[in-house]
Amino acid sequence: MIQDIFPHVFHNEFQIKAPDDDSYFFYFIDGKLALVDGDEKSIPQFSSLLEEKSEAMSHCDYLFSIDDKTFYLIDETGVTLSNLPGITIHQSSILREIPTLWVSFSAVCAMQLHRFYRSNHYCGCCGSKMLNSRKERAMVCSSCGNTVYPKIAPAVIVAIFHEGKILLAKQAGGTYSRYALIAGYTEFGETLEETVHREVMEEVGLKVKNLRYYKNQPWGISDTILMGYWAELDGSPQVTLDLTELSTAEWMAPEDIPDEFTNLSLTHEMIRIFKDGKITK
Numbered sequence: 001m002i003q004d005i006f007p008h009v010f011h012n013e014f015q016i017k018a019p020d021d022d023s024y025f026f027y028f029i030d031g032k033l034a035l036v037d038g039d040e041k042s043i044p045q046f047s048s049l050l051e052e053k054s055e056a057m058s059h060c061d062y063l064f065s066i067d068d069k070t071f072y073l074i075d076e077t078g079v080t081l082s083n084l085p086g087i088t089i090h091q092s093s094i095l096r097e098i099p100t101l102w103v104s105f106s107a108v109c110a111m112q113l114h115r116f117y118r119s120n121h122y123c124g125c126c127g128s129k130m131l132n133s134r135k136e137r138a139m140v141c142s143s144c145g146n147t148v149y150p151k152i153a154p155a156v157i158v159a160i161f162h163e164g165k166i167l168l169a170k171q172a173g174g175t176y177s178r179y180a181l182i183a184g185y186t187e188f189g190e191t192l193e194e195t196v197h198r199e200v201m202e203e204v205g206l207k208v209k210n211l212r213y214y215k216n217q218p219w220g221i222s223d224t225i226l227m228g229y230w231a232e233l234d235g236s237p238q239v240t241l242d243l244t245e246l247s248t249a250e251w252m253a254p255e256d257i258p259d260e261f262t263n264l265s266l267t268h269e270m271i272r273i274f275k276d277g278k279i280t281k
Helices: 053-058 092-097 101-118 192-204 266-275
Strands: 024-026 032-036 060-066 069-074 087-090 130-132 139-141 153-162 165-171 182-185 208-219 224-233 246-252
Touching: 024 101, 032 092, 032 101, 053 060, 060 101, 069 101, 092 101, 153 192, 153 208, 153 266, 165 192, 165 266, 182 192, 192 208, 192 224, 192 246, 208 266, 224 266
Parallel strands: 024 069, 153 224
Antiparallel strands: 032 087, 060 069, 130 139, 153 165, 153 182, 165 246, 208 224
16 A cells, blocks of 8 residues: 555654755645656655755755655745746646655655645634644644644545445546445544444445454545455345445446556555455455
8 A cells, every 4th residue: 555665664753854955845836746757756856956946945844754865845835936847747646656655655645744734824713823833743823822733534444245246336526436445534422333334324325244444544645544344234235325425336246346456545455355356255
């Protein structure tokens, strides 16, 4: 999955430190990000900037490190980069196409933190300006002291088995058109297992039993931590779709599942495990 970058090591400890020429930077414009052109897109370094390098270095925040590589976020409200030789602005969907996992994983993490900083310019309690904390990864109100941390929302993904088949669904609307598993966010006061039962009933009108936890995944694209479960159908296999959430849901045998899944997401990994016959019910 996207976070499986071994033998590289991800370091997300909060620090305050200045970049150097070899440091990598992320620069976002309207949700799009700057990447180095080439056969495989890569993350730009400060050394690639020309006359704008000094200004960019003075308007950035340290994010994290991978091994000895340091990554920074340039504040697009404080500096406008116009001279970017060999660098192109891309839609975030391109991250699914980058085969080097430490590159795509670092970009997804940076995207999540960029959304956090961008959406917390002003305090939700008193309206005053928010400032970067000097002791932890947080935004602190300059007036009332309200502290806001990066959003991480728990969510579940569930693979449902019935007579050698798995239930695959497609989202209603949006741009993502591949099959996926049933998924949804955990509500307040709800356990993860209760989320599984509720989401399955709401989206496809089915009951499930014998839940088994598989693994989890940080998914910065939607600010979530995903928890994957296997489950067995409990009762009728007749699907009743919530058409506001899904456009279709089908029971599929392994040989009928399209060979269109990557190694990036928890959903795709679970579908591939079933398709490859590594888990059956």
